[in-house]
Amino acid sequence: MTIKDLGDLIIWAGGVAAALSAIGFLVYRVFVRAFVRWLKEQIVETRQELGETRQALGETKQTAEAVHAEVTPNHGTSLKDAVTRTEQKVDQLDRRFTDHLINHPGS
Numbered sequence: 001m002t003i004k005d006l007g008d009l010i011i012w013a014g015g016v017a018a019a020l021s022a023i024g025f026l027v028y029r030v031f032v033r034a035f036v037r038w039l040k041e042q043i044v045e046t047r048q049e050l051g052e053t054r055q056a057l058g059e060t061k062q063t064a065e066a067v068h069a070e071v072t073p074n075h076g077t078s079l080k081d082a083v084t085r086t087e088q089k090v091d092q093l094d095r096r097f098t099d100h101l102i103n104h105p106g107s
Contacts, residue, residue, distance in 0.1 A: 070079040 073080045
């Protein structure tokens with residue numbers, strides 16, 4: 001191998017290295033940066049959606065707790081207690097009315 005051949009080989013290797021560098025730079029600029037930008041946008045959107053989901057979950061939990069408090073007896077102020085009192089009064093009125101009809105037929 002002569003000095004000229006060695007010089008040609010070095011020049012050829014340098015050209016290949018430069019071409020590969022240019023291709024790598026182009027791939028980075030066109031594809032990698034765009035992909036990284038898109039990925040960051042997806043992360044931001046996902047975080048926003050997660051925040052909205054957490055907020056909705058919190059509101060749903062509060063609503064469920066309020067409904068639970070109303071349908072669970074608490075010795076007087078819940079909806080369940082009011083329904084039970086109303087049912088007892090209706091049953092009492094039904095018994096009194098039935099007794100009245102039995103004791104006063106045809107009046």
